[in-house]
Amino acid sequence: MATTLRFWKMNGAGNDFVMLDNRDLSLSLSTEQIARLCDRHRGVGADGLLLVEPAQSDGDFRMRYYNADGGEAEMCGNGARCYGRFVNFLHEDKLSNIKFETMAGIISAEFEGDQVRINMSAPHTLKLAQELDVAGGKLTVHSVNTGVPHAVVFVDDLENVDVIKLGAGLRYHEAFKPKGTNANFAKVLGPNSIQIRTYERGVEGETLACGTGMVASALIHHELTGAASPVAVLVKGGDTLRIGFDEPSPHDYTNVTLFGPADFAFSGEVSL
Secondary structure, eight states: OOOEEEEEEEEETTEEEEEEEOTTOOOOOOHHHHHHHHOTTTSSOOSEEEEEEEOSSSSSEEEEEEETTSOEESOOHHHHHHHHHHHHHHTTTOOSEEEEEETTEEEEEEEETTEEEEEOOOOEEEEEEEEEEETTEEEEEEEEESSSEEEEEEOSOSTTOOHHHHHHHHHTOGGGTTTOOEEEEEEEEETTEEEEEEEETTTTEEESOOHHHHHHHHHHHHHHHOOOSSEEEEOTTSOEEEEEEEEEETTEEEEEEEEEEOEEEEEEEEEO
16 A cells, blocks of 8 residues: 655755655655655656654754665755755744754754755865876866765866766766765856856766755865855856855864755655
8 A cells, every 4th residue: 555755845056855754753765765756757856855853862853865866875965954944844933043963974054044054064085186087088186075075176168068977987986986976067257256067976967056066166166276265156056155164274174164045845745
């Protein structure tokens, strides 16, 4: 007998998610069920799925995040903003801030209308200027983990970059095994402004936005140019988000924040 599931659909700068309330821990979805819910032809359709669950240690809640292929991932920046606003919605918008547990650490969220500011976990594993063979050519690749691993390549002509071919080449590159990486292609617009396109691991394609990718690209932009905080990041979905950070010592970042929209699209019921 089919199970009816109540869901909400949200997006953060075009990066879209199925949102589920699992505070009573009644849901236990398989990889196949999650992938089907995220399927744009056979399900609700989304880049990923988020579950609200009770905290296990130091947070107010626990965030579970799954990519569109049904695999669980450490974190998602746009998803975290949507998650924060969804939790506030479940509490009748009476909260001013929350903190929640992720596989990448504790994340906090503050609410300003339909905009959300999240404090990210500390970035790590920064590497600059790796020369890699990708899809038959050489690329200068920078990388950093901003909750999940990201590679960043700066280009002059962002519009004509083959994001799928080069993104897949980086995602599965030997340098990033065994788990692979997300791949960002960035263009400098000004001293404190960049534009990016992102190939997301787990989605296995380009998305309209990627929060952790914005943070990674902004921090690499700072590393290469000395750009001051905050850095404005324009994404494919058309939104511009702001990345804030402190750098108390070289290559060491604290108080990393991501500020931008988290919007409700619709809600409904679906049969599993």
